[in-house]
Amino acid sequence: MGLVVQKYGGSSVADAEGIKRVAKRIVEAKKNGNQVVVVVSAMGDTTDELIDLAEQVSPMPAGREFDMLLTAGERISMALLAMAIKNLGHEAQSFTGSQAGVITDSVHNKARIIDVTPGRIRTALDEGNIAIVAGFQGVSQDKKDITTLGRGGSDTTAVALAAALDAEVCEIYTDVDGVFTADPRVVKKARKIDWISFEDMLELASSGSKVLLHRCVEYARRYNIPIHVRSSFSGLQGTWVSNEPIGDKKVEQAIISGVAHDTSEAKITVVGVPDKPGEAAAIFRTIADAEVNIDMVVQNVSAASTGLTDISFTLPKTEGRKAIDALEKNRPGIGFESLRYDDQIGKISLVGAGMKTNPGVTAAFFEALSNAGVNIELISTSEIRISVVTRADDVPEAVRAVHTAFGLDSDSDEAVVYGGTGR
Amino acid sequence: MGLVVQKYGGSSVADAEGIKRVAKRIVEAKKNGNQVVVVVSAMGDTTDELIDLAEQVSPMPAGREFDMLLTAGERISMALLAMAIKNLGHEAQSFTGSQAGVITDSVHNKARIIDVTPGRIRTALDEGNIAIVAGFQGVSQDKKDITTLGRGGSDTTAVALAAALDAEVCEIYTDVDGVFTADPRVVKKARKIDWISFEDMLELASSGSKVLLHRCVEYARRYNIPIHVRSSFSGLQGTWVSNEPIGDKKVEQAIISGVAHDTSEAKITVVGVPDKPGEAAAIFRTIADAEVNIDMVVQNVSAASTGLTDISFTLPKTEGRKAIDALEKNRPGIGFESLRYDDQIGKISLVGAGMKTNPGVTAAFFEALSNAGVNIELISTSEIRISVVTRADDVPEAVRAVHTAFGLDSDSDEAVVYGGTGR
Numbered sequence: 088m089g090l091v092v093q094k095y096g097g098s099s100v101a102d103a104e105g106i107k108r109v110a111k112r113i114v115e116a117k118k119n120g121n122q123v124v125v126v127v128s129a130m131g132d133t134t135d136e137l138i139d140l141a142e143q144v145s146p147m148p149a150g151r152e153f154d155m156l157l158t159a160g161e162r163i164s165m166a167l168l169a170m171a172i173k174n175l176g177h178e179a180q181s182f183t184g185s186q187a188g189v190i191t192d193s194v195h196n197k198a199r200i201i202d203v204t205p206g207r208i209r210t211a212l213d214e215g216n217i218a219i220v221a222g223f224q225g226v227s228q229d230k231k232d233i234t235t236l237g238r239g240g241s242d243t244t245a246v247a248l249a250a251a252l253d254a255e256v257c258e259i260y261t262d263v264d265g266v267f268t269a270d271p272r273v274v275k276k277a278r279k280i281d282w283i284s285f286e287d288m289l290e291l292a293s294s295g296s297k298v299l300l301h302r303c304v305e306y307a308r309r310y311n312i313p314i315h316v317r318s319s320f321s322g323l324q325g326t327w328v329s330n331e332p333i334g335d336k337k338v339e340q341a342i343i344s345g346v347a348h349d350t351s352e353a354k355i356t357v358v359g360v361p362d363k364p365g366e367a368a369a370i371f372r373t374i375a376d377a378e379v380n381i382d383m384v385v386q387n388v389s390a391a392s393t394g395l396t397d398i399s400f401t402l403p404k405t406e407g408r409k410a411i412d413a414l415e416k417n418r419p420g421i422g423f424e425s426l427r428y429d430d431q432i433g434k435i436s437l438v439g440a441g442m443k444t445n446p447g448v449t450a451a452f453f454e455a456l457s458n459a460g461v462n463i464e465l466i467s468t469s470e471i472r473i474s475v476v477t478r479a480d481d482v483p484e485a486v487r488a489v490h491t492a493f494g495l496d497s498d499s500d501e502a503v504v505y506g507g508t509g510r
Numbered sequence: 511m512g513l514v515v516q517k518y519g520g521s522s523v524a525d526a527e528g529i530k531r532v533a534k535r536i537v538e539a540k541k542n543g544n545q546v547v548v549v550v551s552a553m554g555d556t557t558d559e560l561i562d563l564a565e566q567v568s569p570m571p572a573g574r575e576f577d578m579l580l581t582a583g584e585r586i587s588m589a590l591l592a593m594a595i596k597n598l599g600h601e602a603q604s605f606t607g608s609q610a611g612v613i614t615d616s617v618h619n620k621a622r623i624i625d626v627t628p629g630r631i632r633t634a635l636d637e638g639n640i641a642i643v644a645g646f647q648g649v650s651q652d653k654k655d656i657t658t659l660g661r662g663g664s665d666t667t668a669v670a671l672a673a674a675l676d677a678e679v680c681e682i683y684t685d686v687d688g689v690f691t692a693d694p695r696v697v698k699k700a701r702k703i704d705w706i707s708f709e710d711m712l713e714l715a716s717s718g719s720k721v722l723l724h725r726c727v728e729y730a731r732r733y734n735i736p737i738h739v740r741s742s743f744s745g746l747q748g749t750w751v752s753n754e755p756i757g758d759k760k761v762e763q764a765i766i767s768g769v770a771h772d773t774s775e776a777k778i779t780v781v782g783v784p785d786k787p788g789e790a791a792a793i794f795r796t797i798a799d800a801e802v803n804i805d806m807v808v809q810n811v812s813a814a815s816t817g818l819t820d821i822s823f824t825l826p827k828t829e830g831r832k833a834i835d836a837l838e839k840n841r842p843g844i845g846f847e848s849l850r851y852d853d854q855i856g857k858i859s860l861v862g863a864g865m866k867t868n869p870g871v872t873a874a875f876f877e878a879l880s881n882a883g884v885n886i887e888l889i890s891t892s893e894i895r896i897s898v899v900t901r902a903d904d905v906p907e908a909v910r911a912v913h914t915a916f917g918l919d920s921d922s923d924e925a926v927v928y929g930g931t932g933r
Contacts, residue, residue: 103566110567137586143526144533144590145597152596155604156589159582163560166579167567173575174568181578186654207654231609231630 094245101131110171129160150195161221184224197237203251239300250310260319265326276496294436295349342441359424377413433482455492517668524554533594552583573618584644607647620660626674662723673733688748717859718772765864782847800836856905878915
């Protein structure tokens with residue numbers, strides 16, 4: 088008998104009907120001979136409503152109390168889900184993060200899981216129950232306070248429980264059919280990916296794909312837990328994320344997994360920086376001290392006549408203000424001329440482990456962008472990813488052009504052959 | 511420095527404004543030099559909304575999961591209240607029933623508190639915090655499952671914590687000014703009672719007064735915790751409930767504390783019962799086995815000609831169906847002729863320890879009812895209470911007549927003198 092962990096997001100359990108539909112799906116998994124652990128998020132807009140209430144009573148709610156408040160959301164959905172399952176004639180018990188043994192550090196609102204001790208879950212399963220666990224929450228190791236895991240935390244709860252219980256698979260149920268070769272809202276011909284490696288999924292997640300968060304995939308890779316991302320509405324096979332294709336699935340690793348895009352970033356250019364050792368360090372120490380995470384960095388070639396250069400970097404728009412303030416404050420120490428802030432940029436990334444061994448991918452990528460008339464402002468690469476920054480307005484056309492050029496369109500049978508002298 | 515436990519009901523924290531108003535009141539108590547523990551109920555209609563959701567997913571929600579669901583309500587209100595207090599510049603921490611050490615038995619939906627181990631509350635207080643505790647909930651001793659205490663449970667939480675922490679007083683904040691000599695909606699001239707003994711309060715609570723539940727007063731009496739019932743809106747002194755008047759309060763025990771009424775009961779008459787030993791026992795064993803609580807009982811004088819008698823008793827209307835079914839099922843064994851069910855009755859009770867030593871109270875009570883043209887159907891008495899059953903329609907007039915007759919009206923300076931030969 089296998090052990091399956093299933094996770095259902097807020098849109099899957101938005102109302103009583105959704106909860107009853109999900110309950111049926113869970114019971115199916117149990118009837119198929121599995122032990123079933125279910126991780127559930129708060130219903131639909133519950134969390135937003137609770138945040139709204141918090142803002143009404145306090146402009147800066149304290150972390151400990153804010154976490155106590157938000158965790159009420161999963162408490163409601165998990166209890167209702169357990170009731171709905173019992174109403175179908177199966178045994179179910181719900182558990183808070185604390186009861187399920189999800190132990191975290193003490194950083195409220197974005198705690199990290201440091202241990203999982205699922206003794207009560209194991210007992211509940213052994214007694215024939217379906218175990219329902221509140222996602223997104225845990226209890227701090229030192230103070231025994233309730234914590235929350237931050238954005239996408241329920242996915243991480245599911246993977247962490249799957250690892251602790253040595254589950255066969257962690258199924259992430261969502262409102263889309265799986266991971267696609269590009270965002271289907273932008274690329275109509277985007278294809279659902281049947282299987283993708285942890286590495287490619289990590290690159291997609293950090294390049295703007297929203298289906299799975301980086302942190303959750305990283306956790307799954309570390310403990311080698313296969314993830315199956317699928318729809319709670321359709322029942323179709325979704326996307327498997329794992330080290331190797333699972334079981335009888337004859338899926339070869341594609342050269343290119345997909346095209347991701349991200350328009351949530353802005354670009355800051357530090358203009359007129361003296362081109363001497365230690366200048367870049369001074370800038371990025373300032374940014375780091377302000378606790379701003381940056382993404383891409385580029386330093387222009389210095390103009391010999393002035394001895395000055397420009398340094399550009401990208402960062403989340405939400406951190407733009409903080410970074411600008413920190414740099415302006417340290418301007419005397421750093422010694423630059425001015426700052427330019429640009430939030431009309433977009434990032435397009437091509438991801439695929441196959442580019443390591445297939446020369447010419449970079450050239451084909453740039454040709455596709457050039458043919459679409461898209462100007463490139465910044466470039467950054469990893470072993471299995473190329474990213475460029477363009478104007479935000481150019482992003483949809485650029486994503487479509489690249490998606491077509493690499494033979495990813497759903498009705499394309501063409502195999503793309505890369506020539507040239509390496510990427 | 512004293513320790514005060516305050517309890518706020520759902521109507522006091524119905525919205526963000528209510529929470530902020532309550533937070534100010536709590537901070538006042540802290541500024542007055544007290545250590546403050548606050549027990550809070552769920553906001554306004556939250557519990558009803560959760561019950562509604564439960565009914566949508568399951569017609570018979572399981573006790574364990576139902577309790578898990580309902581306790582989300584206090585989790586929300588307590589976290590918001592702690593945030594609101596911190597926003598006023600004072601330290602506050604919220605605790606679930608489980609975290610506060612409220613240990614119960616395992617009877618879901620109506621658990622009883624069997625121990626309180628408030629170690630975390632004590633620590634929070636010693637560190638200068640105001641401690642906010644979820645009312646109505648606890649954790650079961652054997653299974654460590656979340657339990658709820660049933661109707662009025664938050665009052666019991668407050669009194670139990672006050673006892674465990676050796677508090678000076680347990681303040682119950684509500685939406686009325688205190689305990690009145692009669693229900694002010696029925697008797698316009700009802701007076702607020704400044705002080706009442708535990709014994710009289712217990713009788714009022716079991717006779718229909720809704721301000722405090724019997725269970726909570728019983729707990730307070732056992733541990734000798736003074737209760738101060740007062741309004742969270744007005745800030746006025748309310749009603750003290752204790753063994754003796756507190757501190758500098760020169761309050762004498764009134765002969766009569768008040769008039770309570772109750773129209774939530776029905777009367778069942780078992781007609782044509784053979785007048786022989788064991789018949790009443792058979793009837794009330796049947797009722798007890800059906801887990802129905804009965805209130806008043808009266809057996810008519812047997813008609814010598816038939817050897818048959820009638821037995822009447824009152825019980826909550828909500829249990830009427832269950833009692834009738836149980837009696838009908840056992841009719842062959844008991845051997846009665848028929849059953850009569852009457853849910854158009856009301857009960858009027860006069861409560862006061864003074865009636866023990868003041869003869870004539872009973873006579874004056876019956877005279878008042880007679881003068882008001884009210885017919886009496888059943889009578890029951892304790893040492894400090896007389897109750898009668900009348901037609902439900904007669905109740906308001908009867909309560910007013912008795913209230914006036916015993917000099918309880920607010921503008922009456924008259925001292926009532928009882929004559930006669932005992933009650």
